[in-house]
Amino acid sequence: QSALTQPPSASGSPGQSVTISCTGTSSDVGGYNYVSWYQQHPGKAPKLMIYEVSKRPSGVPDRFSGSKSGNTASLTVSGLQAEDEADYYCSSYAGSNNFHVVFGGGTKLTVL
Amino acid sequence: QVQLQESGPGLVKPSQTLSLTCTVSGGSISSGSYYWSWIRQPAGKGLEWIGRIYTSGSTNYNPSLKSRVTISVDTSKNQFSLKLSSVTAADTAVYYCARGYSSSWYVWGQGTLVTVSS
Numbered sequence: 001q002s003a004l005t006q007p008p009s010a011s012g013s014p015g016q017s018v019t020i021s022c023t024g025t026s027s028d029v030g031g032y033n034y035v036s037w038y039q040q041h042p043g044k045a046p047k048l049m050i051y052e053v054s055k056r057p058s059g060v061p062d063r064f065s066g067s068k069s070g071n072t073a074s075l076t077v078s079g080l081q082a083e084d085e086a087d088y089y090c091s092s093y094a095g096s097n098n099f100h101v102v103f104g105g106g107t108k109l110t111v112l
Numbered sequence: 113q114v115q116l117q118e119s120g121p122g123l124v125k126p127s128q129t130l131s132l133t134c135t136v137s138g139g140s141i142s143s144g145s146y147y148w149s150w151i152r153q154p155a156g157k158g159l160e161w162i163g164r165i166y167t168s169g170s171t172n173y174n175p176s177l178k179s180r181v182t183i184s185v186d187t188s189k190n191q192f193s194l195k196l197s198s199v200t201a202a203d204t205a206v207y208y209c210a211r212g213y214s215s216s217w218y219v220w221g222q223g224t225l226v227t228v229s230s
Contacts (some may be wrong), residue, residue, distance in 0.1 A: 051216035093215040099172035101161040
């Protein structure tokens with residue numbers, strides 16, 4: 001069982017927007033602004049899409065955005081494209097005395 | 113452009129020690145304020161952070177694995193390594209090495225499958 005809770009699946013049609021949630025606790029998501037989101041295509045390594053809740057690394061389209069409210073973080077993909085179909089994982093810093101990171105179980109995003 | 117490449121045995125017997133190495137190319141492992149991590153993913157499942165090392169040698173480990181994990185760095189070879197002892201079938205996974213700041217990883221290796229089986 002993963003430390004962070006994500007819906008197993010999400011879907012949307014091309015051009016639509018979809019939001020994926022990531023729920024934790026006050027000891028991880030709610031306690032720190034260190035939530036990241038990763039995109040993973042089958043057989044490939046994860047790719048960082050969002051860090052520190054809402055920041056995008058260079059090269060990531062602005063169609064991807066992140067936010068947080070309380071113990072729940074969200075990833076929104078706007079203007080869905082076929083290549084956005086992938087698994088998405090959230091992660092959060094969870095350390096208090098020692099550095100620790102926890103992940104969500106992943107969400108399979110299907111572009112209909 | 114920095115690239116990472118994992119290497120090591122693809123098959124490990126139960127109760128033995130899993131050993132993997134990550135070779136860094138395209139840049140020095142000692143440059144920049146980066147942390148070098150190991151992350152694993154069982155087939156069809158989610159990601160699990162194993163641990164990280166700074167080039168100074170300081171380490172942090174996942175509390176659930178801490179008793180079995182050792183991560184080390186060899187700056188002369190531009191490599192860092194993972195040792196996981198007393199492995200069981202539950203340790204079968206694709207193991208990734210990754211580079212990042214704090215709690216986000218920007219550069220990943222392609223991953224290597226390690227199977228624990230007799």
